[in-house]
Structure formats: C-alpha cells, structure tokens
Amino acid sequence: MENYNTLFKPSEEMRDLQFLEEIEQNPKVSQRELSNKFGIALGMANACIKRMARRGLIKLTGIPPRRIAYYLTPKGFTEKTKLTLNFFSYNIHHYAEMKKRIGEIFLEMQNSGVKRVAFYGVNDEMEVAYITLQGLGMKLVGILDDENNWGKEIFGYKVIGPGAVKSLNPDAILITSMRYQDSYVKTLMKQRDWDSIKIFTI
Numbered sequence: 001m002e003n004y005n006t007l008f009k010p011s012e013e014m015r016d017l018q019f020l021e022e023i024e025q026n027p028k029v030s031q032r033e034l035s036n037k038f039g040i041a042l043g044m045a046n047a048c049i050k051r052m053a054r055r056g057l058i059k060l061t062g063i064p065p066r067r068i069a070y071y072l073t074p075k076g077f078t079e080k081t082k083l084t085l086n087f088f089s090y091n092i093h094h095y096a097e098m099k100k101r102i103g104e105i106f107l108e109m110q111n112s113g114v115k116r117v118a119f120y121g122v123n124d125e126m127e128v129a130y131i132t133l134q135g136l137g138m139k140l141v142g143i144l145d146d147e148n149n150w151g152k153e154i155f156g157y158k159v160i161g162p163g164a165v166k167s168l169n170p171d172a173i174l175i176t177s178m179r180y181q182d183s184y185v186k187t188l189m190k191q192r193d194w195d196s197i198k199i200f201t202i
Contacts, residue, residue, distance in 0.1 A: 015040075016057070017083040019048055020076060023058060027069040052076070098125060098202075102132045105200050109138065109172055114198065118170040120144040120184055121177030122152075122159060125202055129176045130155055142168040162187050165197070172198040 018038055022029055035045040049070070052058050057076035061069045072080065102125075109117065117138055119126050122145045133140060142157050142165075149159045162184075165173065175184045181201050188199060 013083055013086060015048055016052060017080065017087060019052065020057065020072060020080040020083070023070045024072050024080070027071055028067065029070070030067075055079075095128065098128045099132055101202060102129050105174065105202065106132060106136055106138065109174075109198075109200060110136065112172075112198065114138060114171040116141045116168075116170045116172075118142045118144055118165060118168050118173045119176045120162060120173050120188070121175055121180065122149050122154060123177055123179075125178060126176035129174060129202075141170050144173070163191060170197055172200055175199065175201045178202055 015038070019034060022034060022037065031045045031049060032042060034040075034049075035042045038045075049058070053060060055075075056073055057079050058070045059073055061071060115138055117133070118141055119129060120143075122143065126143070130140065140155070140157070143154055143159050144162045144165060145159050147161060150161055152159045160167075165188075173188065175181055175188075177184060185199065185201065
C-alpha cells in the first residue's frame with residue numbers, strides 16, 4: 001500500500017509551481033518574502049530561484065535600488081501550465097486514495113463495534129473522513145483540535161479540545177491528521193483515563 005505520509009511532503013515540482021505563480025503575480029517579490037510565505041529557509045528559497053534560472057524558467061533583471069525582479073520566460077509559462085495540470089491530477093489521485101484508506105478504517109471500526117466517533121484534527125483529511133462517514137451507520141459526535149480552532153463551528157459541531165473528549169461519550173477517536181498524527185496520539189495518551197475509547201489513525 002502507498003505510504004500516505006509522502007502525500008504531504010512538498011515535492012520539488014510543487015515548490016516550483018508555487019514560486020512560478022508567485023513570481024508571475026509579483027515580479028518584485030524578494031527571496032525573503034518567498035521564504036516567509038512558503039515556510040522554508042531563506043537558503044532553500046535562494047536555491048530554488050537559482051535552479052529555475054539555470055533551467056531557463058525565469059530571468060533576473062536588476063531594478064533600483066539594489067533589487068532584483070524575476071520574470072517568467074516562455075519556457076517558464078509552459079512549465080507552469082504543465083505543473084498545474086500535474087497538480088490537479090495529483091489532487092484527484094490523493095483524494096481517491098485517502099477516501100479508500102479512510103473507508104477501510106471505518107470498516108475496521110464497524111467490525112469492532114464502534115457506533116459513535118469523534119474526529120481529532122481539522123484539515124483536508126477530516127473533510128474526506130466526514131464525507132466517507134455518511135451512510136455507514138456510525139455517528140459523528142464531535143470534533144477535536146488544538147486551541148487555535150476551539151469554538152469554531154464545523155459540520156454543525158463546535159470544535160473542542162482533547163481534554164473535553166469524555167463529554168462526547170465516543171466509542172472511538174479517529175485522528176484525522178497525518179502530519180501531526182504522532183503528537184496527537186501522545187496528547188491523547190497523556191490523559192487516557194478512558195480506556196474504553198479506541199484510537200484509530202489514518
């Protein structure tokens with residue numbers, strides 16, 4: 001089976017697409033601004049720019065005072081179009097694989113007698129889980145996440161912290177985040193005075 005964690009690691013192609021789109025919209029964008037926007041080190045932003053320039057995707061033009069502007073070349077526009085199509089194809093594949101994986105987990109839950117489930121993690125995976133859950137005979141009883149999302153209403157449920165999970169009386173918790181899966185499991189294990197609640201991960 002495919003390693004689903006790899007689906008969330010930005011590929012070189014994805015980084016190129018992000019940079020090409022940003023440069024097309026703002027030729028005067030600085031490497032530091034690119035670094036901050038995409039959450040990468042300044043050195044990596046510099047390396048990406050240099051690599052795309054070597055490939056002929058962008059050209060650099062000096063502008064006063066001591067600034068550089070980046071412009072997409074015809075080859076750069078062609079590459080951006082290709083990468084955009086690849087991105088859409090990737091998303092369709094990713095959604096199908098994720099839905100299949102979550103469906104398998106819900107079947108495992110049903111086989112173990114789970115009727116009431118809570119989600120832990122507000123993100124794209126949770127949305128796929130919510131869609132997949134419909135019509136399976138299990139009930140979503142609540143959504144958990146970190147404090148940044150507490151109180152937000154999603155799918156008719158107010159997001160609460162993991163410390164309040166007992167108030168939901170779930171049979172199981174599905175951790176709907178692959179990126180933070182390990183830390184979420186540790187958070188739950190720290191307060192497990194409710195051994196009857198099962199934990200499932202994607």
